[in-house]
Amino acid sequence: MDNRDEVREFLTSRRAKITPEQVGLSAGSRRRVPGLRRSEVAALADVSVDYYGKLERGNLTGVSPAVLEAVARALQLDEVERTHLLHLAQAQEGSDRLARPRPRASKQWVPPKTLQWALNAVTAGPAFVTNGRLDLLATNQLARVFFSDIYDGGTQPPNMARFQFLDPAARRFYPDWDLIADMTVDVLRTEAGRNPHDKDLHDLVGELSTRCDAFRTRWGSHNVRRHGSGTKRFNHPLVGDLTLAWHGSGVDDEPGLTLLIYTAEPGTPSEEALRLLASWTASQDSVRPSNASEDAGR
Numbered sequence: 001m002d003n004r005d006e007v008r009e010f011l012t013s014r015r016a017k018i019t020p021e022q023v024g025l026s027a028g029s030r031r032r033v034p035g036l037r038r039s040e041v042a043a044l045a046d047v048s049v050d051y052y053g054k055l056e057r058g059n060l061t062g063v064s065p066a067v068l069e070a071v072a073r074a075l076q077l078d079e080v081e082r083t084h085l086l087h088l089a090q091a092q093e094g095s096d097r098l099a100r101p102r103p104r105a106s107k108q109w110v111p112p113k114t115l116q117w118a119l120n121a122v123t124a125g126p127a128f129v130t131n132g133r134l135d136l137l138a139t140n141q142l143a144r145v146f147f148s149d150i151y152d153g154g155t156q157p158p159n160m161a162r163f164q165f166l167d168p169a170a171r172r173f174y175p176d177w178d179l180i181a182d183m184t185v186d187v188l189r190t191e192a193g194r195n196p197h198d199k200d201l202h203d204l205v206g207e208l209s210t211r212c213d214a215f216r217t218r219w220g221s222h223n224v225r226r227h228g229s230g231t232k233r234f235n236h237p238l239v240g241d242l243t244l245a246w247h248g249s250g251v252d253d254e255p256g257l258t259l260l261i262y263t264a265e266p267g268t269p270s271e272e273a274l275r276l277l278a279s280w281t282a283s284q285d286s287v288r289p290s291n292a293s294e295d296a297g298r
Contacts, residue, residue, distance in 0.1 A: 003196045004058030007088050010193075011056045013222040014075045015041055022076065044074035060089040080190070084224045087193040108157060111138040115251070115259075119143075125244070125263040125274055132191030132256055133201050134160040134184065142274075145281045146236065146262070149173055161188060161204065165212040175233045175241075185218040186225040193224065195256070232262075238280065239273040 016035035020026060023036070023044060031037075036044075042052035047067060055063065055071065068089055072082045111119075111129060119127045119140040126143035128136055135157040136143075136150065144151065149170075150163045164170050164177075164184045174180045191201060208215040229247040236242060244262040251257040264271035 008058040
C-alpha cells in the first residue's frame with residue numbers, strides 16, 4: 001500500500017476502463033493494451049507523454065491542481081474518483097491533514113459521553129459509529145445485538161470488513177453478500193487514498209488480501225465509490241429477514257468517523273422485526289441489573 005504504487009495502479013486501472021470510442025478515437029486493429037494508450041491520455045490532458053508517464057509511475061509530487069483536473073477529465077473520473085486522486089496527491093505532498101497518520105487502534109477511541117447519549121436515544125433502529133477501517137467504535141444497545149455475530153468474532157475493536165470476508169456467518173447475514181463486499185472494499189480503498197500512513201489499515205488489507213481471494217480481487221480493481229445512504233437486506237439470527245434503509249453522516253468534531261443509523265419503513269415486516277429485536281434487547285438488559293444485585297448479595 002505504498003502511495004506511489006497506489007497512484008500507479010489507480011491511474012492504470014482507470015485508463016484501462018476507457019475505450020478509444022468513448023473519447024472519439026479510432027480503436028484500430030493493432031492495440032495490445034486494454035483501454036487507452038498513455039500517449040492518448042497525455043494528448044487528452046494536454047501534457048507531454050513523458051510527463052504523464054511520470055504521473056502514471058506514481059509520482060504526483062508538485063503536480064498542479066489544473067493538471068490533476070486535466071488528467072481526471074481525460075480519464076473521465078467521476079466526482080468520487082477525482083477526490084480520491086486529489087487525496088493521493090495531497091498525501092505525497094504531506095500538505096493536508098487527511099494525509100497525516102492517525103492513532104493506532106491500540107489507543108482505542110472512546111466516544112464523548114454526549115455522542116453516546118445521542119446513540120442511546122435512538123431506540124427504533126441500530127445506530128453506530130465507524131472509522132475508515134470499518135471498526136465498530138460505538139453503538140446503541142440495538143446495534144450491539146443487531147451485530148452480535150461481528151462482536152462474537154473475538155477481535156477488538158470489532159471490524160465489519162474482517163467479518164465480511166473472513167467469517168462464514170457473513171454470507172447468511174448479508175443475502176446480497178457480493179454487493180456488500182463491493183461496498184466494503186470501496187470504503188477501505190477510499191480510506192487508503194485519504195490516509196495512506198495508517199498502519200492498522202495496512203495490516204487489515206494485508207490480512208484480508210492474504211486470506212481471502214474475493215477481497216484480493218476486489219482490492220485490485222481500485223474502485224472508489226461514495227456510499228452515504230441506501231438500503232440493505234439482512235438475515236438476522238434472531239428475527240430473520242429485514243430490509244433496512246441506512247444513512248451515514250460525518251461526526252463533526254471527529255474527522256474520519258461516520259455515524260450510521262438503520263431504520264425500517266413504517267408498517268412493514270422489517271419494522272415489526274426491529275421492534276421485536278428491540279423488545280428482546282430491552283428484556284435482556286432488564287435482567288442484568290437484578291442478576292448483578294443478587295451476585296453482590298452473596
